[in-house]
Amino acid sequence: MSLIAEEIRSKAEVFQGPEICREMVKKMLAETNLPNGLIPLDNIEECGHVKESGFVWFKRKEKKDxxxxxxxxxxxxxxxxxxxxxxxxxxxxxxxxxxxxAIWVSVKEVYVPDTPNGKITFKAPLGLFKTYPVSMFEIDDVGEIADEVTVLEQEKETKKD
Structure with missing residues (x-):
């Protein structure tokens, strides 16, 4: 079931299809000064943005690890x-x-301070946070995250061999 109500969808720019969604997510991340590898761009079927409130969403068929x-x-x-x-x-x-x-922690906020230190911070509930170099979440020209992100399923296949 979708969290996106029809009332919100009616106020939003909505895009469908992997190619257009990939470009729109990259554009949104660039406009907000966030690294372009923050959200995996493959297989996004729908994305939307309500400019007046800043609300965004990204949908794909299945979860991605x-x-x-x-x-x-x-x-x-x-x-x-x-x-x-x-x-x-x-x-x-x-x-x-x-x-x-062994615990899964929800990420509730991501921010890049307006400083030249090149850091990105991920905040969880209860004040927990982690800070990393922004470069770890940048995508190179061929669309790969510079940090060589590996899909979890590929790791499982490698272990089977």
Missing amino acids: YRFKSTGKLVSYAPEITGYVDKNRIKKLTGIKSQEL
Whole structure:
């Protein structure tokens, strides 16, 4: 069931199809000064943006799990991700979780301070946060996250061999 009400959809710019959604998500991230690898861009079927409130959503058919090699963090992206974008941040996020030890922690806010230090901070409920270099979430010219993000299913296949 979708979290996006028809009332919200009627106020939004809505895009459908992987190619147009990929470009629109990249554009939105660039306009808000967030790294272009923050949201996996493959297989997004629908995205929307309500400019007056900053509300955004991204939909894909199934959840996506990634392990970032340089941090060792496993991140899970739900089939539907929502949040509110503003300059240098996305807040009130739903649909993104990071595994810390054996516990899954929801990511509720992501921000890049207006400083030249090149850091990005991920906040969880109860004041927990992690800070990383922004470069870990940048996509190169061929569309790959610079940190060599590996799809979890590919890791399972490698272990079977």
